Amino acid sequence: METTKPMPRHKQSDWLALGFRMLAAFDYPRFTVQYLCEQMGLTKGSFYHHFQGIEGFITALMKSWEAQNTQAFITQANQEGDMRERLAALLQQVREADQTVEAAIRAWSFSQPLVKEHLDRVDQARIQYLKSLFEGFGLSDTLALDRAKLDYAGLIGLQMLYPHMGAREMQRLYESHPWNPVS
Numbered sequence: 529m530e531t532t533k534p535m536p537r538h539k540q541s542d543w544l545a546l547g548f549r550m551l552a553a554f555d556y557p558r559f560t561v562q563y564l565c566e567q568m569g570l571t572k573g574s575f576y577h578h579f580q581g582i583e584g585f586i587t588a589l590m591k592s593w594e595a596q597n598t599q600a601f602i603t604q605a606n607q608e609g610d611m612r613e614r615l616a617a618l619l620q621q622v623r624e625a626d627q628t629v630e631a632a633i634r635a636w637s638f639s640q641p642l643v644k645e646h647l648d649r650v651d652q653a654r655i656q657y658l659k660s661l662f663e664g665f666g667l668s669d670t671l672a673l674d675r676a677k678l679d680y681a682g683l684i685g686l687q688m689l690y691p692h693m694g695a696r697e698m699q700r701l702y703e704s705h706p707w708n709p710v711s
Contacts, residue, residue: 538568538570538574539578540578540579540588542568543564543568543575543578543579543585543588544588544589544592546564546567546568547559547564547585547589548589548592548593548626548629550567551589551628551629551632551633551636552626552628552629552632553628554628554631554632554635556632556635556636556640559582559585559586560582561575561576561581561582561585564585583642586640586642586643587642587646590633590642590643590646590647591646593629593633593646593650594646594649594650597625597629597630597650598650598653598654599653600621601618601621601622601625602618602653602657604617604621605617605618605621605657610664611661611664611665612665614661614664615661618657618661619702622683622698623695623698623699623702624695627686627687627690627691627692627693627698628691628692630687630691631687631688631691632691633647634647634684634687634688635688651680654680655673655676655677655680656676658675658676658679658680659672659673659675659676660672661676662675662676686698686701
């Protein structure tokens with residue numbers, strides 16, 4: 529008697545991993561239920577088991593990105609002692625993050641309002657965290673916010689101009705930065 533092997537179960541995280549791979553390839557215009565299912569080799573039923581439509585997928589993808597690339601970074605940095613160590617830890621995590629995914633999400637936000645909504649929230653959280661670090665260096669509220677905005681804008685510029693820049697090159701640039709409070 530021949531037995532059939534049970535099909536492997538696919539988790540929501542498998543779908544999200546595909547989404548991140550597609551983002552890294554700037555392939556977000558192809559985010560449709562049909563295309564995602566074809567890439568996974570699964571049925572639409574499998575997709576709908578995890579998500580309520582493509583908007584549900586996008587929301588889950590953006591929440592996962594926010595948790596991994598903002599909330600986790602802040603939590604990790606806050607485990608350090610002083611502000612200099614926190615900023616150094618934050619910069620290390622940023623350098624090691626996939627800049628192509630960050631650039632793709634920012635580009636995608638121009639045509640996808642749901643992505644824009646999540647990106648705006650992430651940008652504000654990141655700027656506020658940077659502001660708090662710069663206040664820890666003794667900058668006034670206004671100067672800390674200005675510095676946070678300027679440094680964050682510089683990072684966004686790097687990501688958009690050089691989405692494939694490696695961690696080493698990014699570290700070299702940050703170390704040569706004349707305002708680098710970490711060095």
